[in-house]
Amino acid sequence: MPAFIETQFPIARLSAESYKERKANNGQTLTRLGKWWGRKPLILVRASLLGMLMPASLDPKRDREIFLKILTMDDAGTLARWRPDKRFSVAELGKLAGRDERNEWNEFDIALETAREEVTRLRNASKIIAKGDGAAKELARAAIDAAVCHADRCVEAQQAFIDRLQVRCFSRLTYAERIARCYRPENVDGPSEEAWTEINEHLGTTAASLPELIEQLGQRAFGHTPRVGDAFCGGGSIPFEAARIGCESLGSDLNPVAGLLTWASLNLLGGGTAVQEEVMRVQSDVLHEADRQVTAWGIEHNEQGERSDAFLYCVEVKPEGCDYFIPLAPSWLVGEKSHVVCRWSRVLASDRLQPEIAIVSTSEVAEYKAGKGATVANSRVIDPFDGKDWCSVESIRGPDGLRRWTNDDLVPRPGDVVQERLYCIRWVKTVILADGRTVEIRRYAAPEEADLRREARALELLLERFADWQQQGLIPSKNIPEDGDKTEEPIRNRGWTHWHHLFTPRQLLTHGLLAEISARLARTKEARVGCLLGLGRMADWNSRLSAWMYHAGNEKGNQVFYNQALNCHFNYAARSLSKLEDTFSILSSPLEHADTFRSKTTQRDARDIRETCDIWLTDPPYADAINYHELGDFFLAWQGKQLAQTFPEWIADARAELAVRGDDEDFRHAMVDIYRNLARHMSDNGLQMVMFTHQDPAVWADLGMILWAAGLKATSAWTISTETDAVGIKKGNYVQGTVCLVLRKRTAVEPGFLDEVYPLVEDEVKCQIASMQALDEDGEPNFNDADYQLAAYAAALKVLTQYGTLEGRDVEHEVFAQRGRDEKSDFQAVIERALGIACDVLVPRGLDTTWRDLSLVERYYLRALEIESRGERRKGMYEELARGFGVTDIRSLLKSDKANGARMHTPSGFAATGLASLNGGDIDSLLLQRRGRTASVKAHPFASSPLRHLLFAVRETAAAENNPDSGRQYLRDSFGQAYWSRRERFVALLDWLSALGNSEGMAEWITDSEAARILAGRLRNDQA
């Protein structure tokens, strides 16, 4: 029996949920534990696992309903997840309500107003009853009470109506709009009791919670609780979510930093409230003790009772011929919101400039933002006084490069070319107001003598501890690898050779202090891990690589890994201890869940996995540009020694030589070995899912072959747009989708031959597309064009991977065969053929009768318009489509070929721009002849096509202010007698074109669509 995910997957809803989770940034469940790259959304993991465990029935519609119910992604589920603080305001309701609803609402308002007026009238009337007239007073009171009662009932009725209206309006929103007002599925209790009744009825289970359901489905399929493994677990999303929903989970990664993050997600967040509270307590104690120490050292407080919270440093250099050191920064704006800037002035008999921190006007802020006073512009050193362009930053380094720092260097030596200086401090003071409230008053100031003494004191304190701390592994001591992809930058640009050089003495002192106290106070493994992760977070947020951000709403140091490089900035910021509290604390509140997780974390090369799982869900570092081993080293420098003590069975090294990377032959060998190993360690009826992000068929073919050679066969594939925003699905402005490829073990070794394979692929593609179209029939569309194309590839993979050999050739031989640049493997050819079939099958609605008679380039143009009208703007999709139709040159059909802004020409647009270059002579030469000019001819297959003539007639109609006669005449002239036999097809095409202008985002088509509508009418009524 196939699993649910092998038949369907609610792509659109999952994309929206995944995006919502992504957008939560630090509100995501695992991100607070620490930085890792390429984390997968937990909801996607949950849905994937459930999809693999839930069997498909013969009723796909009901399957889908039940699947959504389990995930609380059905209508009732979203209603239950609706946040009370995200109900509609009265104004919003007024806009969303229909006319009848507004009328009904009005009636409730009028009824209430009338009732209140009646109360007022009766009260006023009672005032004039004579004092002694007890009976009349009694009567009046009774009448008032009744009227008040009635008014109260009116209020209730109005409220009940508004509540109903809230629900109605909510239900009318698109899914993405609805969930913007909801809690995420992971943050609610799960399906309601009624939902469970339906779920159990359909699945034949007796569950009342997700873990119970998972247990029962696992027992049924595998005879035990399902075991889920991830051999590339990274930040831990997959093992964490697997364990949270009740699976036994295994997380493994080559990199110990990833291991630490995964272990923490499973044992710390998954360890229950008591464990989490202990970690929170220890971290808080560590911070308190460190605070006492820092206060005693006196390195953050000044004589005015203020405490510093940010120290701003810059690099300075002395170009040849210049009398003074020039402090470097691309902008001297310190705070956009606080209107603070830094200015420099000369000091008599000194080669060091003097900073002045000043508050300036809004207009001056804008000038500074635009680069006023900047001393680095376009990688050149600029004099702050006369704007003189001294030299390039590059040349400052000299022919031999910068002096390489040694382990003992903590600040630049006096003779070094690149110097460092503190130029600004932000001070904070808490003031108690007259009304008892407290406010924090912040001010920026240039450092004074006393501040520089404090700075020197911090260095002195560090030096006293430096050797000892390095030896204990409380601060980094390792070298930065010289041969890395990204590690070269700090070495070349600053001479920093050791990881600790990436931190100022103050930063090393604070971090080392916290590490020292943590080592003493953290007694449990969880607390030790919690503190290690805290240190990792601090390294990311408080380093010489933390650029100062002056932007309004920020005014703080940035994260080192805001991207995946080790960028050296000219000015940067250090945080004081008080600013690091939140960074060091990895939990803000305990994470509630029913049981502690059943899980295991190992740190192995995926080729060496030894545990057997029922489901392997993996997200390999597939041809991506992330150097996990290198980036991980940044954290390992801080965590390595203590990690080795906490996990003696692990290797505290990234083992770069074993890391899977690139996309060459080594990569393919590694991947085949890994997936063969996973297939070996998998139940016979188990499943695998491989997640990855490429859509290029070459990449597809590659991955398909790797998995094929590993002994797996594909059963389905789905793309989830994890970067899609709420309107993205409609407007097509997503960045990239994650492809989820579902696989099973291949048990038989059957030989395959291309002549058999092609018809099977054709059937499979058609069948796959038909089933997706059936699911798309009603309600919100689930699939976009990319999904259909992907389905075609997947269908080809499905067919191919059933066989043990192709054309007598072993798959492994195919995978590793050397090919020329344009040479295609049979496998790749089949995959591309599948795309062609999909293109043939996917006929735009309304064009079924005309489609057969159109040439490939005409079909391409119309399909491209169709995807454009659905909001697709990615150029790659237009190219992919062209590949499917075998159209080689689409440039002249595209109005815009921007990467994320591709659009096709409109009929009038062709005229304005590329009409001449497009034509094969016919239309334009005809037109130009008529106008007494000659045409420059450049052939394009589209130019002489009937559709092109038709578009020209549309353009003529639009140009004649919707008088269709010239357009009609043009068609009659162009086609002669054939006009009459083609007329019906023309009308069908014109009808189709006339609807384009109504689609969202197709405003450019409005005029031509109207012209097409009028021309269609004219042609319909045309007589010989």
Ligand SMILES: C[S@@+](CC[C@H](N)C(=O)[O-])C[C@H]1O[C@@H](n2cnc3c(N)ncnc32)[C@H](O)[C@@H]1O
């Ligand atoms: C795309 S990431 C996984 C991200 C993860 N799914 C998450 O949600 O955080 C790929 C991972 O593969 C790991 N890796 C690379 N080569 C490996 C190998 N030979 N064995 C095991 N893991 C490896 C990297 O350290 C990295 O963490």
